[in-house]
Amino acid sequence: MATQQSRSAARLMMAPAVILLLGWMLVPLTMTLWFSFRKYLPLRGGDLGWAGFDNYTRFIGSSSFWPSVQATLVIVGGVLIITVVLGIILALLLDQPMWGQGIVRILVIAPFFVMPTVSALVWKNMFMDPVNGLFAYVWKFFGAAPVEWLSQASMQSIIMIVSWQWLPFATLILLTAVQSLDSEQLEAAEMDGASFLSRFWYLILPHLARAITIVVLIQTIFLLSIFAEIFVTTGGAFGTKTLSYLIFQRVLESQNVGLGSAGGVYAIILANIVAIFLMRIVGKNLDA
Amino acid sequence: MARAVTNNRKALNTAIAWSIGLLIFFPILWTILTSFKTEAQAISNPPVFLFFDWTLENYAVVQERSNYMRFLWNSVFIAGGSTVLGLIIAVPAAWSMAFVPSKRTKDILLWMLSTKMLPAVGVLYPIYLLFIKLGLLDTRIGLTIVLMLINLPIIVWMLYTYFKEIPGEILEAARMDGASLSKEIIYVLTPMAIPGIASTLLLNFILAWNEAFWTLNLTAAKAAPLTAFIASYSSPEGLFYAKLSAASTMAIAPILIMGWFSQKQLVRGLTFGAVK
Amino acid sequence: MGSIKLSKVSKSFGDVEVIPPLDLEINDGEFVVFVGPSGCGKSTLLRLIAGLEDLTSGAIEIDGTDATNATPAKRGLAMVFQSYALYPHMSVRKNINFPLKMAGMDQAEADKRINAAAKVLNLTDYLDRRPGQLSGGQRQRVAIGRAIVREPSAFLFDEPLSNLDAALRVNMRLEICDLHKTLTTTMIYVTHDQVEAMTMADKIVVLHDGYIEQVGSPLELYERPVNKFVAGFIGSPKMNFVSGASAQKRNADSIGIRPEHLDVSAESGEWSGTVGVSEHLGSDTFLHVKLDDGSMINVRASGDLKVEYGEKIFLNPQEDRVHKFDAQGLSI
Numbered sequence: 001m002a003t004q005q006s007r008s009a010a011r012l013m014m015a016p017a018v019i020l021l022l023g024w025m026l027v028p029l030t031m032t033l034w035f036s037f038r039k040y041l042p043l044r045g046g047d048l049g050w051a052g053f054d055n056y057t058r059f060i061g062s063s064s065f066w067p068s069v070q071a072t073l074v075i076v077g078g079v080l081i082i083t084v085v086l087g088i089i090l091a092l093l094l095d096q097p098m099w100g101q102g103i104v105r106i107l108v109i110a111p112f113f114v115m116p117t118v119s120a121l122v123w124k125n126m127f128m129d130p131v132n133g134l135f136a137y138v139w140k141f142f143g144a145a146p147v148e149w150l151s152q153a154s155m156q157s158i159i160m161i162v163s164w165q166w167l168p169f170a171t172l173i174l175l176t177a178v179q180s181l182d183s184e185q186l187e188a189a190e191m192d193g194a195s196f197l198s199r200f201w202y203l204i205l206p207h208l209a210r211a212i213t214i215v216v217l218i219q220t221i222f223l224l225s226i227f228a229e230i231f232v233t234t235g236g237a238f239g240t241k242t243l244s245y246l247i248f249q250r251v252l253e254s255q256n257v258g259l260g261s262a263g264g265v266y267a268i269i270l271a272n273i274v275a276i277f278l279m280r281i282v283g284k285n286l287d288a
Numbered sequence: 289m290a291r292a293v294t295n296n297r298k299a300l301n302t303a304i305a306w307s308i309g310l311l312i313f314f315p316i317l318w319t320i321l322t323s324f325k326t327e328a329q330a331i332s333n334p335p336v337f338l339f340f341d342w343t344l345e346n347y348a349v350v351q352e353r354s355n356y357m358r359f360l361w362n363s364v365f366i367a368g369g370s371t372v373l374g375l376i377i378a379v380p381a382a383w384s385m386a387f388v389p390s391k392r393t394k395d396i397l398l399w400m401l402s403t404k405m406l407p408a409v410g411v412l413y414p415i416y417l418l419f420i421k422l423g424l425l426d427t428r429i430g431l432t433i434v435l436m437l438i439n440l441p442i443i444v445w446m447l448y449t450y451f452k453e454i455p456g457e458i459l460e461a462a463r464m465d466g467a468s469l470s471k472e473i474i475y476v477l478t479p480m481a482i483p484g485i486a487s488t489l490l491l492n493f494i495l496a497w498n499e500a501f502w503t504l505n506l507t508a509a510k511a512a513p514l515t516a517f518i519a520s521y522s523s524p525e526g527l528f529y530a531k532l533s534a535a536s537t538m539a540i541a542p543i544l545i546m547g548w549f550s551q552k553q554l555v556r557g558l559t560f561g562a563v564k
Numbered sequence: 565m566g567s568i569k570l571s572k573v574s575k576s577f578g579d580v581e582v583i584p585p586l587d588l589e590i591n592d593g594e595f596v597v598f599v600g601p602s603g604c605g606k607s608t609l610l611r612l613i614a615g616l617e618d619l620t621s622g623a624i625e626i627d628g629t630d631a632t633n634a635t636p637a638k639r640g641l642a643m644v645f646q647s648y649a650l651y652p653h654m655s656v657r658k659n660i661n662f663p664l665k666m667a668g669m670d671q672a673e674a675d676k677r678i679n680a681a682a683k684v685l686n687l688t689d690y691l692d693r694r695p696g697q698l699s700g701g702q703r704q705r706v707a708i709g710r711a712i713v714r715e716p717s718a719f720l721f722d723e724p725l726s727n728l729d730a731a732l733r734v735n736m737r738l739e740i741c742d743l744h745k746t747l748t749t750t751m752i753y754v755t756h757d758q759v760e761a762m763t764m765a766d767k768i769v770v771l772h773d774g775y776i777e778q779v780g781s782p783l784e785l786y787e788r789p790v791n792k793f794v795a796g797f798i799g800s801p802k803m804n805f806v807s808g809a810s811a812q813k814r815n816a817d818s819i820g821i822r823p824e825h826l827d828v829s830a831e832s833g834e835w836s837g838t839v840g841v842s843e844h845l846g847s848d849t850f851l852h853v854k855l856d857d858g859s860m861i862n863v864r865a866s867g868d869l870k871v872e873y874g875e876k877i878f879l880n881p882q883e884d885r886v887h888k889f890d891a892q893g894l895s896i
Contacts, residue, residue: 009384011384013380017377097298111313121532252505279401464637466714
């Protein structure tokens with residue numbers, strides 16, 4: 001639907017965005033790849049030459065690698081399960097007729113707008129602090145000993161904080177999907193005598209399948225690289241060192257850039273595996 | 289799904305939904321309330337909910353002691369700058385892809401999206417090194433550019449989905465009416481796309497404002513925005529809950545308000561148009 | 565002046581040739597209708613003339629000067645789109661003013677033209693409204709207004725009436741014809757509706773799969789279609805096609821007879837069959853007759869004919885109105 005003239009204008013106007021993103025992707029990526037094959041210790045001698053695949057094997061071989069993979073999986077998996085399950089329930093609930101629906105909606109999505117450092121600090125101090133936190137008070141009120149959340153139940157705590165941040169996202173997207181469900185279909189099912197459970201199982205859930213997939217994929221990509229929440233709360237201690245955080249420590253804290261870069265390459269590959277699935281869905285949607 | 293229901297049922301829904309809504313909102317509410325308490329009341333046992341001596345003292349202290357205004361200004365500069373810069377680059381690109389699609393348009397869009405999925409930590413050191421070499425470390429300009437780049441795919445995508453909804457025939461009508469390309473964009477496209485551009489602007493401002501990886505790793509004292517300022521409270525001394533709350537409230541309040549305005553666009557922006 | 569000449573114009577999208585090379589001449593002041601089933605390339609052809617698409621090959625001349633590579637703005641043509649394509653953020657006045665503003669016309673002169681156009685199109689009371697506040701017919705008038713103020717050398721209409729309801733469509737059809745008579749400007753009108761083509765056109769161009777099947781006045785096409793496609797496409801209800809013995813008797817591969825050219829008889833005739841559904845319109849009655857060999861034939865009989873469902877009747881074609889076709893579907 002266009003002429004030659006508008007096509008060349010279009011190419012010209014697209015150029016800045018494409019060139020910038022291409023640079024943003026290729027330059028650091030090439031550097032990371034390069035460093036990952038070097039023995040590179042900026043504070044202890046700088047670039048000490050080729051390392052081959054040494055960094056890659058050492059990164060995997062280090063004692064903190066597998067625990068970090070486990071921590072990553074537990075956090076991502078835990079948050080995904082909590083946000084998707086609660087998100088579906090909340091979406092169905094918010095779709096019901098009620099008074100003040102708009103306000104409830106606002107209350108529910110508010111956590112998404114809180115900057116990660118604020119939510120991490122507020123939870124850490126005002127709720128999870130074993131002495132002055134609100135939880136400690138509640139526990140004492142019921143005669144239980146206060147829990148040292150971020151050391152004794154560090155994973156659960158982080159999962160809880162992150163879930164609180166991401167629940168609004170899941171809810172909002174699932175609510176949008178629920179609202180696009182054809183109400184005549186549901187009414188027909190009701191006329192056919194389907195109970196709420198069977199309506200949920202046979203109509204609502206299949207309808208939500210796409211939205212759930214999208215929530216899972218997008219959240220996975222963001223959750224794989226959560227940083228501030230761990231940086232502010234445990235600093236990677238008490239078994240909460242995720243893969244991203246491990247790489248961050250290797251690169252900036254211990255300044256072993258070669259090793260960290262090899263880790264970075266692993267992280268990029270991991271994220272890309274998830275990304276491919278997401279792109280497929282988004283791409284299909286583009287054709288429609 | 290809105291159907292006729294009894295008032296009883298509606299009342300039950302309302303009660304359940306409000307309880308859950310308030311529960312989810314509670315941490316924010318509690319933070320806001322605590323910001324008006326004295327430090328002693330903030331940790332009093334049992335906790336006081338509403339009946340305390342409301343004070344603005346914390347806000348005054350935070351502003352005085354920590355040069356709050358500078359962090360605020362950095363946040364505004366970085367979030368605003370990256371969003372505006374992103375829009376300037378993205379509007380023509382999204383225009384092209386929406387109205388002059390080619391066989392490669394889809395691939396380009398998906399590729400742009402894929403850059404968004406690059407884990408930041410994977411390229412942390414190269415960026416860090418480049419920033420040192422270019423003298424951009426701990427500068428607002430440097431951070432503005434980085435945030436613009438990480439949000440550019442989202443901006444392009446959002447604008448693209450909005451532009452797609454403008455019928456191509458209207459732009460062709462403008463062409464038939466004798467409008468040149470620039471006049472077509474200025475007089476016809478932009479006014480029609482204003483709502484879409486506004487919500488893109490809003491959402492990206494929010495994302496940039498809350499970004500907490502690059503802002504923490506690429507700034508120190510000079511260019512640190514509010515995310516970094518708040519993080520500095522993670523190893524505090526003495527009584528500080530009320531002040532932490534005051535600082536937090538100031539950091540999130542403008543965004544909460546913006547967020548509430550942009551909630552409808554949020555879904556579209558964050559799912560790249562896959563859920564509408 | 566508004567003569568348009570297409571020579572060897574073709575258009576391909578990628579490997580798909582939507583319009584094979586074709587020639588067409590449109591004379592100044594003519595009302596030309598491009599008609600054909602959807603996907604026949606009629607809109608593409610219009611857009612090629614408008615300059616909204618590039619030619620793959622060939623040349624377009626407007627008023628004797630080559631316009632093949634001219635931008636739409638430079639061609640001096642005005643277009644009315646199917647969706648009206650009004651600017652939703654501008655008032656009616658501003659919509660109509662837009663092409664004048666783009667042309668850099670003096671505002672006093674522009675206002676004069678806008679007011680004159682508004683008067684002709686009954687839009688005077690709506691000039692300050694936004695398109696969103698107007699009905700479909702009013703929007704259509706605004707789109708036309710926007711086209712006429714420019715005083716273009718030709719108007720292009722791309723299925724302008726397809727979004728209107730039936731009654732309004734007939735009205736607008738008359739208004740556009742009326743406009744053509746007063747302005748005497750060349751008009752090119754695209755439609756898939758052969759009734760619109762028949763009622764409005766001076767010259768009809770029948771398109772099929774990108775090819776021009778036939779060019780001619782409405783009556784020429786009705787009376788002397790060059791092939792089966794045109795014969796079947798023009799006329800309502802559609803022409804009946806019969807092959808077999810009746811065709812062989814007339815030395816043809818198949819014959820065509822319009823429903824209005826069949827005489828109904830109770831006693832005898834060339835074909836016999838039973839009456840199926842009959843539609844009584846008052847003035848006419850449309851009979852759906854199932855012939856003895858199982859084929860269906862439509863008959864247009866006078867409104868006072870009384871027949872029952874299942875009744876046996878005989879049909880006689882009016883011999884001078886029979887169209888004969890050869891094995892390739894061409895008229896003999």
